[in-house]
Amino acid sequence: MSTKLFEVTATPLSLDDISRRVTRADCGAITTFAGIVRGETATAEGARGTDFLNYEAYGEMAESMMARIGDEVMAKWPAVKAVSILHRTGRLEIGEPSVLIAVATPHRGDGCFDACRYAIERLKAIVPIWKEENWSDGQVWVEGPRQPELAAEYGKTS
Amino acid sequence: MEVRVRLFATLRQQAGWSQQPLTLPDGATLRDALAEIDRQYPALSIGTRTFYAAVNQEYAKGEQLLRDGDEVAIFPPVSGGGIDERMTRWQDDGTAG
DSSP states (O other), X not given: OOOOSEXXXXXXXXXXXXXXXXXXXXXXXXXXXXXXXXXXXXXXXXXXXXXXXXXXXXXXXXXXXXXXXXXXXXXXXXXXXXXXXXXXXXXXXXXXXXXEEEEEESSGGGSHHHHHHHHHHHHHHHSOEEEEEEETTEEEEEOOOOOXXXXXOOGGGO | OEEEEEEOHHHHHHHTOSEEEEEOOTXXXXXXXXXXXXXXXXXXXXXXXXXXXXXXXXXXXXXXXXOTTOEEXXXXXXXXXXXXXSOOOBOTTSOBO
């Protein structure tokens, strides 16, 4: 079983597993976040049913960006002792977790809740992973909102 | 020199390939590489779309100098995690707006 703290994997994710990865003798608090594949997406035309999602990752860069988020968390919340971020790839069915985050601190008041929230927001901004929504009559790659500081300076978008 | 170009998600699908070698003159920058990709693969429409570029797994800007053997990746804005009804951005006051 993997003990990596930052991992992109095609294997199903487990909250017990990620909690074990950050468990330490000096930490009495672990906050976890699970992002779950939902069966419905809100669109301008109303709710649309999703059959399943397909996730693609730039694996090496994704793991290195996740580790960077871990470093950012430790810098912003110095009491944090361990951070783990796991993201699934491939076909995911409704109800399956696509991403898990765990943050361990000595005590619950040491920032683990805020740090966990920060980590998922940063993941959605900088970690190179994409989802393709599949429904009964089609599929589309989802593009996140443009982060001007990351956009390549080329052509009309620069 | 030769760099390796990698594409992901929509860009990979539109091009029909995920990696290709690209020959560039010595001293070329990322911007030069993008111009060459645009010339060789016009179907990617990289002149008219938002995309991110990375050199050796680090986000990079156009002026970055490339070296032989570098890995140049281009990909759409990322969309990992669950499905959001409204994509949020973290703000330093602790709220997501």
